[in-house]
Amino acid sequence: MSILKERLRQKINECRPRTERLMREYRDVKVADVTVGQLLGGMRGLKCLVTDISYLDPLEGIRYRGYTLPEVFKKLPKPKGKEMPYVEGLFFLLLTGDIPTEAEVHDVLDEFNKRRILPRYVYEVIDSFPCCSHPMSIFSAAITTLQRESFFSKKYEAGIPKSEYWDPTFEDAMNLLAKLPEIGTYIYAKLYRDGKRIQSNPGLDFAGNFAHMMGVEEPYYDDVSRMNFIIHSDHESGNVSAHTGHLVASSLADIYLSISAMINGLAGPLHGLANQGVLRWLQAIMEKMDNRIPSEDEMKQFVWDTLNAGQVIPGYGHAVLRKTDPRYLLQREFSLKHLQDDLLFKYVDILYKVVPPILKEHGKAKNPWPNVDAHSGMIQWHYGVTEYDFYTVLFGIGRAIGITANIIWDRALMYPLERPKSITTDMIEEIVANASKTDG
Numbered sequence: 038m039s040i041l042k043e044r045l046r047q048k049i050n051e052c053r054p055r056t057e058r059l060m061r062e063y064r065d066v067k068v069a070d071v072t073v074g075q076l077l078g079g080m081r082g083l084k085c086l087v088t089d090i091s092y093l094d095p096l097e098g099i100r101y102r103g104y105t106l107p108e109v110f111k112k113l114p115k116p117k118g119k120e121m122p123y124v125e126g127l128f129f130l131l132l133t134g135d136i137p138t139e140a141e142v143h144d145v146l147d148e149f150n151k152r153r154i155l156p157r158y159v160y161e162v163i164d165s166f167p168c169c170s171h172p173m174s175i176f177s178a179a180i181t182t183l184q185r186e187s188f189f190s191k192k193y194e195a196g197i198p199k200s201e202y203w204d205p206t207f208e209d210a211m212n213l214l215a216k217l218p219e220i221g222t223y224i225y226a227k228l229y230r231d232g233k234r235i236q237s238n239p240g241l242d243f244a245g246n247f248a249h250m251m252g253v254e255e256p257y258y259d260d261v262s263r264m265n266f267i268i269h270s271d272h273e274s275g276n277v278s279a280h281t282g283h284l285v286a287s288s289l290a291d292i293y294l295s296i297s298a299m300i301n302g303l304a305g306p307l308h309g310l311a312n313q314g315v316l317r318w319l320q321a322i323m324e325k326m327d328n329r330i331p332s333e334d335e336m337k338q339f340v341w342d343t344l345n346a347g348q349v350i351p352g353y354g355h356a357v358l359r360k361t362d363p364r365y366l367l368q369r370e371f372s373l374k375h376l377q378d379d380l381l382f383k384y385v386d387i388l389y390k391v392v393p394p395i396l397k398e399h400g401k402a403k404n405p406w407p408n409v410d411a412h413s414g415m416i417q418w419h420y421g422v423t424e425y426d427f428y429t430v431l432f433g434i435g436r437a438i439g440i441t442a443n444i445i446w447d448r449a450l451m452y453p454l455e456r457p458k459s460i461t462t463d464m465i466e467e468i469v470a471n472a473s474k475t476d477g
């Protein structure tokens with residue numbers, strides 16, 4: 038058994054009694070009330086999901102297993118001579134809560150290596166997509182196609198006990214994650230590089246191999262890939278992709294079906310697709326400016342034009358955060374160090390100065406600060422990955438790492454089918470009328 042799986046088994050044995058006790062002794066203790074505003078307003082702030090893998094504070098940003106992102110980047114082991122940590126180490130941390138040793142990271146790396154070969158039929162499915170298909174549709178379909186490999190589904194049909202569901206789910210997760218770099222880069226090759234696929238290199242780590250198969254041999258693109266997958270991996274459980282993955286998995290749909298569903302949720306313009314929206318918008322500004330650096334006043338005008346046309350500023354705002362996203366800041370720090378002279382970085386930099394005050398003056402967005410998507414595309418563009426429709430696939434590969442970890446734990450703690458209750462508008466009006474009578 039892999040070191041990771043053995044450690045996970047120990048952690049599950051430690052954690053299960055806590056959840057069981059809460060359900061047994063405290064099931065009627067109230068955690069939150071629901072307001073009409075929350076019911077009709079996308080359930081903002083409603084505490085109705087549980088995960089120990091990450092937690093999002095509106096001011097501080099995300100913590101993975103209690104560690105802030107700067108701490109995660111500092112503490113996780115890194116490949117020799119590299120600035121960014123192994124993605125394999127992140128997966129170990131998310132699953133177990135422990136910072137892995139080098140040996141533990143290599144154990145995950147070896148496991149991924151054993152499982153990375155993509156069946157022929159997945160290439161054929163990708164090849165068969167009609168032209169102009171969006172890369173996220175192809176990505177989602179490629180993952181669904183792999184569903185026939187699900188170990189969990191076979192074990193479920195064979196009748197394994199509920200307490201063991203997490204084990205084949207873990208195997209499915211490892212099998213799927215190991216294949217994502219190959220799936221993503223083949224979609225890229227097929228759509229934008231005449232189908233010229235670069236063979237994977239088993240000597241490389243998850244993200245290093247991804248960078249290699251993308252055909253970007255520039256220094257730092259492997260580190261960019263490590264950073265990209267790590268910062269996108271998890272953002273607690275209420276965001277659309279995480280919540281979708283959790284919901285679908287709660288029906289005991291296997292990892293392939295659940296991750297494919299979460300990819301579909303990520304592909305919306307208010308969520309992960311915003312990263313391609315940012316690049317499209319930046320390109321429009323550059324065209325208008327004839328590729329020169331705009332003055333702050335010119336940039337302000339462009340931002341106002343976008344708002345006055347009734348559009349959102351992509352990459353700005355957030356449903357939970359109320360400060361600049363630390364994921365944005367990490368990418369900014371990398372860019373200040375390595376890409377300072379990049380023209381597009383200068384655009385992103387000016388926008389960071391001018392957008393927040395404008396959004397404040399505009400008065401609608403609760404959070405005027407940039408989120409992760411305001412920066413990620415610019416870095417890809419710098420390294421020659423200019424096909425911005427592809428950027429959400431990069432987000433999706435990272436997000437799959439966090440969501441598979443969450444689904445394994447959902448099964449480990451034997452969370453039930455998710456099935457909240459809906460009510461009608463009449464019923465809300467009645468509740469409101471009764472409340473006003475009581476107040477009066």
Ligand code: NMX
Pocket residue numbers: 306307308309311344348349350351352353354355356357401402403404408409410
């Ligand atoms: N530009 C213009 N208006 C905005 C923006 C923005 N960037 N952000 C929010 N607003 C508007 C929003 O459309 C809403 O208007 P209305 O009342 O007319 O419907 C109003 O401000 C209040 O929205 P909030 O409560 O601040 O934001 P909400 O929680 O509903 O939505 C986002 C959060 C992220 C969907 C929203 O800020 C947005 O649309 N941002 C741009 C798209 C984006 O960057 N999405 C990526 C988010 C991160 N991710 O990776 O998923």
Ligand code: MLT
Pocket residue numbers: 271272275276277278308356357408409
């Ligand atoms: C995410 O990473 O999922 C986004 O920032 C959206 C969110 O957290 O609501």
